[in-house]
Amino acid sequence: MKKEKVILSFIATLIGLMFAGVAFYFYESSKDLPPSTIKKISIVQPTPTPKPSIFLSLDRPKDEEVVSKKVITISGKTIPEAIVSIIAQNSQDIITPALNGDFSTTINVEDGQNLIEITAIAPNGESAKALRTVTFSTEEF
Amino acid sequence: MFTLSPVEGLFTMRSQAVSPNPKTPTPANSESNKPKPTDTPPTTDALNQQINSLKNRIASRVAQLKLVEKRGIIGQVTDVSGTQITVSDLKDYKRFIDVDELTRFSSPGVKGAFGISDVTQGTKIGVLGLYNKESRRILARFVNVLDLPKIIHGEVSLVDRQNYTIKVSTEDNKEVTLDVETTTKTLSYSKDGGLARSGFSKIKEDQRVIVIAETDSINKDRIVASKVILLPDIPKNPKTVPP
Numbered sequence: 001m002k003k004e005k006v007i008l009s010f011i012a013t014l015i016g017l018m019f020a021g022v023a024f025y026f027y028e029s030s031k032d033l034p035p036s037t038i039k040k041i042s043i044v045q046p047t048p049t050p051k052p053s054i055f056l057s058l059d060r061p062k063d064e065e066v067v068s069k070k071v072i073t074i075s076g077k078t079i080p081e082a083i084v085s086i087i088a089q090n091s092q093d094i095i096t097p098a099l100n101g102d103f104s105t106t107i108n109v110e111d112g113q114n115l116i117e118i119t120a121i122a123p124n125g126e127s128a129k130a131l132r133t134v135t136f137s138t139e140e141f
Numbered sequence: 142m143f144t145l146s147p148v149e150g151l152f153t154m155r156s157q158a159v160s161p162n163p164k165t166p167t168p169a170n171s172e173s174n175k176p177k178p179t180d181t182p183p184t185t186d187a188l189n190q191q192i193n194s195l196k197n198r199i200a201s202r203v204a205q206l207k208l209v210e211k212r213g214i215i216g217q218v219t220d221v222s223g224t225q226i227t228v229s230d231l232k233d234y235k236r237f238i239d240v241d242e243l244t245r246f247s248s249p250g251v252k253g254a255f256g257i258s259d260v261t262q263g264t265k266i267g268v269l270g271l272y273n274k275e276s277r278r279i280l281a282r283f284v285n286v287l288d289l290p291k292i293i294h295g296e297v298s299l300v301d302r303q304n305y306t307i308k309v310s311t312e313d314n315k316e317v318t319l320d321v322e323t324t325t326k327t328l329s330y331s332k333d334g335g336l337a338r339s340g341f342s343k344i345k346e347d348q349r350v351i352v353i354a355e356t357d358s359i360n361k362d363r364i365v366a367s368k369v370i371l372l373p374d375i376p377k378n379p380k381t382v383p384p
Contacts, residue, residue: 065213094336113213113287124379127312133214133215141282
């Protein structure tokens with residue numbers, strides 16, 4: 001008897017909830033909202049940073065390298081269409097890379113510190129720059 | 142006071158019962174007391190010790206050599222204190238340089254004695270020394286004051302043919318006025334002909350250029366172009382905004 005009462009009250013609650021839910025749904029759908037109260041959410045796509053049309057990676061020389069020979073090799077990679085300018089204190093050169101973008105040349109360095117600036121310039125005018133400090137010394141320490 | 146728990150006592154008794162191993166008396170004239178021929182003589186021991194010590198020294202030297210390497214840097218002095226120079230290198234990193242009694246200082250403009258006390262803030266120096274990879278400090282052996290040329294990339298914004306000057310808009314959106322002298326070398330680059338001699342008359346506005354210039358020794362505001370490389374086939378850098 002007690003068990004039946006519990007089951008019945010449970011079913012009654014369930015039916016009551018269902019009715020309340022349906023009534024709430026109809027009430028909400030019949031509601032008219034002024035357009036000003038509706039918030040519009042727009043997802044703004046982040047604008048991607050334009051990729052540079054040129055890159056420059058240097059294999060040699062290592063930055064802050066100490067060399068004991070006056071002639072050093074400068075090698076690296078860039079885009080095949082670029083030109084590469086190599087500017088040091090007393091020597092300048094402009095070269096074109098190979099079809100795969102590899103480039104290599106030699107330059108003379110002066111005694112002491114040499115600041116070498118390597119710049120790859122793309123046909124559209126964009127450029128990529130790298131600096132290397134190379135020190136010529138034969139001193140033992 | 143010495144006390145024994147019953148368990149410890151049991152173990153002691155047991156070990157006493159098992160372990161007794163009476164030593165057999167050694168005869169006085171036993172052969173075992175004499176050194177065997179296979180035993181290492183004391184001279185070999187000393188030699189082994191020397192070898193081990195040498196091995197350790199070599200190992201520590203190798204470690205030291207790997208830890209320390211020769212390096213040369215360029216930087217602008219930001220601070221000088223005692224035996225330390227702090228510089229800002231070309232990548233704007235702070236670098237610490239230690240100097241000692243073996244460090245040699247030089248400056249192209251100074252013929253007499255030049256030392257750490259002569260190194261002032263803002264001076265551009267080149268340092269050659271031993272770089273410690275662990276402490277990231279350089280023990281300087283040579284410190285030289287440098288007068289490096291300026292390398293200017295940009296476009297010619299104005300050519301003053303009367304005063305022999307050019308204005309160049311740089312890639313960092315600045316305008317530099319450069320004097321072109323009779324000693325200035327002007328070159329022109331083309332993909333077919335490479336670098337070829339050119340002249341001041343060939344410099345045109347909006348032309349892409351690379352200029353190697355030096356500050357005038359008398360008038361510090363004046364920049365003199367030592368080399369002008371014209372790149373007529375290369376367009377303006379799209380990132381350059383005329384000032």
